[in-house]
Amino acid sequence: MRALVAAGLVLVVTACSSPEPGGTAPSKAPAPRGLKVEEVAGGFQHAWDIGFRRDGSVLVTERPGRIKLVRDGRVTPVDVDLGDVQARGEGGLMGLVIHPDDQRFTVCYNTADDVRLVTFRLDGTKATKVKDLLTGMPSNQSGRHSGCRPTLAPDGTMYVATGDIAQARNPQDRTSLGGKVLRIDPETGEGAQGNPFASSGNANERRVYSYGHRNVQGVVFRPDSDQVFSAEHGPDVDDEVNLLRAGGNYGWDPSKGGTQNRYDEDVPMTDRQRFPDAVPAVWSSGSPTEAICQAAFWNGKLAITALKGSKLLLFTLDGTGRVQDVSIPAELDDSYGRLRAARTAPDGSLYITTSNGTDDKLLRLTGGV
Numbered sequence: 432m433r434a435l436v437a438a439g440l441v442l443v444v445t446a447c448s449s450p451e452p453g454g455t456a457p458s459k460a461p462a463p464r465g466l467k468v469e470e471v472a473g474g475f476q477h478a479w480d481i482g483f484r485r486d487g488s489v490l491v492t493e494r495p496g497r498i499k500l501v502r503d504g505r506v507t508p509v510d511v512d513l514g515d516v517q518a519r520g521e522g523g524l525m526g527l528v529i530h531p532d533d534q535r536f537t538v539c540y541n542t543a544d545d546v547r548l549v550t551f552r553l554d555g556t557k558a559t560k561v562k563d564l565l566t567g568m569p570s571n572q573s574g575r576h577s578g579c580r581p582t583l584a585p586d587g588t589m590y591v592a593t594g595d596i597a598q599a600r601n602p603q604d605r606t607s608l609g610g611k612v613l614r615i616d617p618e619t620g621e622g623a624q625g626n627p628f629a630s631s632g633n634a635n636e637r638r639v640y641s642y643g644h645r646n647v648q649g650v651v652f653r654p655d656s657d658q659v660f661s662a663e664h665g666p667d668v669d670d671e672v673n674l675l676r677a678g679g680n681y682g683w684d685p686s687k688g689g690t691q692n693r694y695d696e697d698v699p700m701t702d703r704q705r706f707p708d709a710v711p712a713v714w715s716s717g718s719p720t721e722a723i724c725q726a727a728f729w730n731g732k733l734a735i736t737a738l739k740g741s742k743l744l745l746f747t748l749d750g751t752g753r754v755q756d757v758s759i760p761a762e763l764d765d766s767y768g769r770l771r772a773a774r775t776a777p778d779g780s781l782y783i784t785t786s787n788g789t790d791d792k793l794l795r796l797t798g799g800v
Contacts, residue, residue, distance in 0.1 A: 466799035522574030592647035627678030649725035682709030
């Protein structure tokens, strides 16, 4: 068993970091002042992701298999055929990203057979399927570890965060799309040019950007930088914030080198004994976990929602991507329950969703500098 860090909120934010060797743990920082939380809309059920349109409206996905359009506080169901969505446990309709043409959007969801990315075209409040962008991502019938969230990169490629579906060999198997961060062409679904395994004879491996992940919940790009960060669920300890490297192995291996099929969650989140070159996290929750979720940059800080922790964590980073301190705004500390989505709006505000299962909210954050 791994050594556990003592529980307690102060330790979570002050002493539970896993910096590079020789680094120091981040300190607790004062929460930002003047934070304003506005309830934009409510009545959602497990609101999973958010997309902004040029006219100011917002698309919101709901895990049971619905998409809502929010305009001026009014919520309108989108007429879209999502009859093949299988909502079980953690799975269902999940991530969403709007394409630059402002008409197409891509969602990620579980079917009876797989997890897939599907692109639709929106006309008013009706969405028509364009294509299956990527099919065959592994799926657990229970929905466990089905995390799947697409995000468009500044270079126009699409990054896709995936869960390992609690199958022991997936994270270290580069021919499996589970337990990975993928980088694909948003038009074809194929591996993007310049990917670390672009010369592989296996199409799935050509899509892989990083591997050895457990259940990645979100990927975000630091403004005016080439840095890419991910937020990832740990087992009973060690949620992780990772600075992604092309081709990097992040060290999760519940198969113990392929020696067992049992999903052994007593292995380290980043196993540097088995994988000396595994990339260490820039921050780790220690114990207890927060079930950190989506990440966004807001007011110069890395903002990450927490499901179990029911809070928003704000990370101050230095130029290299190391965590300097962490703060928790009181306005969102167990005030709205479980927090899931986080996307920075075009006007600079931060939108987040709650994920409590009934009357979930779309929240807008301003101020807090």
